[in-house]
Amino acid sequence: MPARDRTQPFTRTIWWEGDGSDAAVVVIDQRRLPREATVARWGTVADAADGIRSMQVRGAPLIGVAAAHGIALAMRAEPEDAALDAACELLAATRPTAVNLRWALDRIAADLRGVAPGDRAVHARRLADATAEADVAACRRIGRAGLEVLRDVHERTGGPVQVLTHCNAGWLACVELGTALAPVYLACAERLPIHVWVSETRPRNQGAALTTWELGQGGVPHTLVVDNAAGHLLTTGQVDVVIVGADRIAANGDVANKVGTYLKALAARDVGVPFLVAAPASTFDPDCPNGAAIPIEERAEDEVLLVNGAPIAPEGTRARNWAFDVTPSRLVDGYLTDRGRVTAAELGPMLTGHRGA
Amino acid sequence: MPARDRTQPFTRTIWWEGDGSDAAVVVIDQRRLPREATVARWGTVADAADGIRSMQVRGAPLIGVAAAHGIALAMRAEPEDAALDAACELLAATRPTAVNLRWALDRIAADLRGVAPGDRAVHARRLADATAEADVAACRRIGRAGLEVLRDVHERTGGPVQVLTHCNAGWLACVELGTALAPVYLACAERLPIHVWVSETRPRNQGAALTTWELGQGGVPHTLVVDNAAGHLLTTGQVDVVIVGADRIAANGDVANKVGTYLKALAARDVGVPFLVAAPASTFDPDCPNGAAIPIEERAEDEVLLVNGAPIAPEGTRARNWAFDVTPSRLVDGYLTDRGRVTAAELGPMLTGHRGA
Numbered sequence: 001m002p003a004r005d006r007t008q009p010f011t012r013t014i015w016w017e018g019d020g021s022d023a024a025v026v027v028i029d030q031r032r033l034p035r036e037a038t039v040a041r042w043g044t045v046a047d048a049a050d051g052i053r054s055m056q057v058r059g060a061p062l063i064g065v066a067a068a069h070g071i072a073l074a075m076r077a078e079p080e081d082a083a084l085d086a087a088c089e090l091l092a093a094t095r096p097t098a099v100n101l102r103w104a105l106d107r108i109a110a111d112l113r114g115v116a117p118g119d120r121a122v123h124a125r126r127l128a129d130a131t132a133e134a135d136v137a138a139c140r141r142i143g144r145a146g147l148e149v150l151r152d153v154h155e156r157t158g159g160p161v162q163v164l165t166h167c168n169a170g171w172l173a174c175v176e177l178g179t180a181l182a183p184v185y186l187a188c189a190e191r192l193p194i195h196v197w198v199s200e201t202r203p204r205n206q207g208a209a210l211t212t213w214e215l216g217q218g219g220v221p222h223t224l225v226v227d228n229a230a231g232h233l234l235t236t237g238q239v240d241v242v243i244v245g246a247d248r249i250a251a252n253g254d255v256a257n258k259v260g261t262y263l264k265a266l267a268a269r270d271v272g273v274p275f276l277v278a279a280p281a282s283t284f285d286p287d288c289p290n291g292a293a294i295p296i297e298e299r300a301e302d303e304v305l306l307v308n309g310a311p312i313a314p315e316g317t318r319a320r321n322w323a324f325d326v327t328p329s330r331l332v333d334g335y336l337t338d339r340g341r342v343t344a345a346e347l348g349p350m351l352t353g354h355r356g357a
Numbered sequence: 358m359p360a361r362d363r364t365q366p367f368t369r370t371i372w373w374e375g376d377g378s379d380a381a382v383v384v385i386d387q388r389r390l391p392r393e394a395t396v397a398r399w400g401t402v403a404d405a406a407d408g409i410r411s412m413q414v415r416g417a418p419l420i421g422v423a424a425a426h427g428i429a430l431a432m433r434a435e436p437e438d439a440a441l442d443a444a445c446e447l448l449a450a451t452r453p454t455a456v457n458l459r460w461a462l463d464r465i466a467a468d469l470r471g472v473a474p475g476d477r478a479v480h481a482r483r484l485a486d487a488t489a490e491a492d493v494a495a496c497r498r499i500g501r502a503g504l505e506v507l508r509d510v511h512e513r514t515g516g517p518v519q520v521l522t523h524c525n526a527g528w529l530a531c532v533e534l535g536t537a538l539a540p541v542y543l544a545c546a547e548r549l550p551i552h553v554w555v556s557e558t559r560p561r562n563q564g565a566a567l568t569t570w571e572l573g574q575g576g577v578p579h580t581l582v583v584d585n586a587a588g589h590l591l592t593t594g595q596v597d598v599v600i601v602g603a604d605r606i607a608a609n610g611d612v613a614n615k616v617g618t619y620l621k622a623l624a625a626r627d628v629g630v631p632f633l634v635a636a637p638a639s640t641f642d643p644d645c646p647n648g649a650a651i652p653i654e655e656r657a658e659d660e661v662l663l664v665n666g667a668p669i670a671p672e673g674t675r676a677r678n679w680a681f682d683v684t685p686s687r688l689v690d691g692y693l694t695d696r697g698r699v700t701a702a703e704l705g706p707m708l709t710g711h712r713g714a
Contacts, residue, residue, distance in 0.1 A: 033671075034670060034671035200559070200661070200669065200670075201585070202557070202559060202583040202584065202585055203583045203585075205669050208669040208670045208674075209669060209670065209671075212670050212671055212674045213670075213671045216671055216673070216674070222674075222675075223675050223676060223677055224661060224662070224670050224674050224675070224676040224677075225661065225676065225677055225678075226559040226560045226584070226616070226617075226661055226678070227559065227583070227584050227585050227617070228558070228559055228560075228584050228615075228616045228617025228620065228682075229616055229617075229677070229678075229679055229682075230620065231616075231617070231619035231620045231623070231682050232616055232619070232653065232679050232681075232682040232683075235619070235682070235683065258585075259583070259585045259586055259588075259589055260583075260584070260585025260586075260588070262588035262589070262592065262624070263585065263587065263588045263620040263623070263624060266588070266620070266623040266624060266627055267619070267620060267623060270623055296589065304557070304581055304582065304583055305581070307664040307665060307667075307669070308664060308665055308667040308669070310664075310665040310667070312557065312562050312565040312566060312664070312665070313391060313557075313565045313566065313569045313570075313581050314391035314566075314569055314570045314573055316573070317565075317569045317573070317581050318579075318580050318581070319580060319581040319582065320580055320581075320582055320586070321582075321583070321586075322586055322589050324589075325585075325586075325588050325589040325592070326589075326592065
């Protein structure tokens with residue numbers, strides 16, 4: 001990809017700048033959003049590992065793609081087996097709880113070991129590009145599955161389609177398009193009138209900081225609300241469809257996603273508005289029977305107690321900080337996947353064959 | 358009341374310091390909470406009006422009591438009819454949308470006009486004290502109605518009673534005890550083990566800033582969570598009862614309260630945990646048939662866009678900011694009132710005779 005025209009807004013998270021031996025991997029440095037939109041350049045696998053570890057890039061799909069680019073940088077510098085093993089170890093250790101990252105690296109390493117060292121640099125770059133394009137293609141299929149729903153709403157109402165989302169499940173978490181926001185971007189591309197309600201997503205405010213920013217880059221009309229406002233929006237007829245992403249989906253369709261998702265699902269059901277979960281097949285976990293079996297990460301209490309570094313509560317106040325909640329499948333009206341739109345009863349095909357495939 | 362012992366924590370919002378012609382009304386300056394616990398002293402009706410207008414004191418019950426104290430200060434300085442009328446006008450204009458404030462002032466003025474000017478200073482102070490004590494008594498009756506519920510929980514579980522609340526409906530909004538938190542304080546007084554989950558209550562964070570502080574002053578164990586966490590707490594069995602206050606309750610029992618209340622009511626119902634609304638009779642509005650007839654105030658978008666004065670979203674982001682939502686009566690398991698605990702079907706007695714009484 002040539003150096004991007006910086007007068008254009010960003011709508012992609014990772015790309016190559018230049019060709020050959022001095023090509024660099026460029027990523028949007030998400031740590032600085034929304035205050036500054038700057039990029040970071042990675043010339044070595046160490047740069048890539050630092051970037052993943054320090055959360056220049058985040059979001060499970062993007063982390064996997066970024067690691068593939070890290071391997072390409074490693075093979076360009078030194079294509080022998082020892083260097084390949086070292087690069088995989090280095091990258092896998094950046095986010096030790098990201099199981100998907102380890103799988104992605106294992107697949108790439110197995111593929112590269114079947115290639116002569118002299119050909120590995122070229123092959124590794126092709127693999128990185130293929131990984132990125134596969135993510136874009138999966139998001140595009142998710143987007144098409146949701147686009148049908150948005151078109152139906154517009155045909156019925158004749159007005160702008162009102163979407164409520166939570167957290168950030170957009171292109172900033174992927175390569176392009178995103179998961180929950182993919183239908184929104186495809187709708188915009190075909191000039192379907194649309195407006196997104198962005199829930200701020202305390203405690204880390206990914207909605208306020210990231211989703212607003214990426215929708216702005218994409219030219220999508222949007223409005224920020226506090227998480228508490230979802231019920232009022234829904235009961236007053238200001239939402240046509242709720243679309244969220246997922247961190248893990250159990251075999252019975254229960255969804256672990258950013259804390260607060262379950263409250264939106266309840267309110268959507270109470271007023272009869274469709275609640276949709278957008279996720280690629282890799283998010284479905286056949287080994288997890290239901291939501292009760294999904295471990296819920298608890299994070300540092302300072303994420304609750306401090307906003308922009310300043311305290312919001314009296315000194316000495318204690319807080320608890322669960323990162324996710326579980327939305328039972330009975331509240332999910334549909335799953336937007338890279339294999340189409342399905343109901344909980346139709347989840348079977350999502351649950352086989354995607355690990356290690 | 359003598360000058361309070363400052364080594365004791367605060368558990369009351371307003372009191373007299375000294376007697377006779379140089380007595381002052383003392384209030385906790387709530388604008389500085391939770392950073393600083395300081396008091397403001399009012400020596401004149403102008404001080405009282407400034408204090409109410411600038412939100413040194415807040416909460417409908419407390420504003421009414423504070424205004425009665427303002428009239429007492431006015432009558433001490435100048436007891437003639439013209440001064441009485443001027444004081445009422447001054448105080449009523451401090452919070453023009455507070456209908457209860459106007460009613461309270463009308464009642465006090467009518468009472469004082471029946472008293473000779475020479476006796477008005479003494480009578481006005483008695484009225485102010487009676488207004489405060491009536492509020493304390495109402496909160497105590499609300500507390501007793503809820504205490505029965507908490508005792509039942511403890512008898513059933515044998516463990517600490519886990520209460521989830523929203524916003525601030527405690528003694529900081531009243532004179533002592535509060536509404537939603539009155540049962541909690543009475544439970545603590547009789548050493549019932551109890552723990553309160555405090556929802557931070559974006560956008561103004563009254564839970565994080567005020568409820569945590571007042572529970573700390575009262576020595577009540579509590580933990581702060583983000584508003585998004587209510588569902589996870591409820592589905593994982595960490596809440597025995599949800600108790601919230603109310604801004605207005607319609608004739609059919611629908612409740613307007615701080616935005617986000619409806620989401621908690623939905624989650625409580627989904628898991629079968631009692632959802633209780635605590636409010637004095639004056640909160641029940643017989644002229645309002647149902648929740649759809651309650652106007653929902655929309656406030657400045659900067660309350661959403663800025664936290665501690667710093668932006669949380671990209672420059673130019675637009676926000677909407679509804680202060681309340683409506684919880685339908687079908688989700689309310691009981692109303693804790695100064696006339697006992699009632700269901701929606703039993704609301705009749707709350708709906709008559711309290712205005713202008």
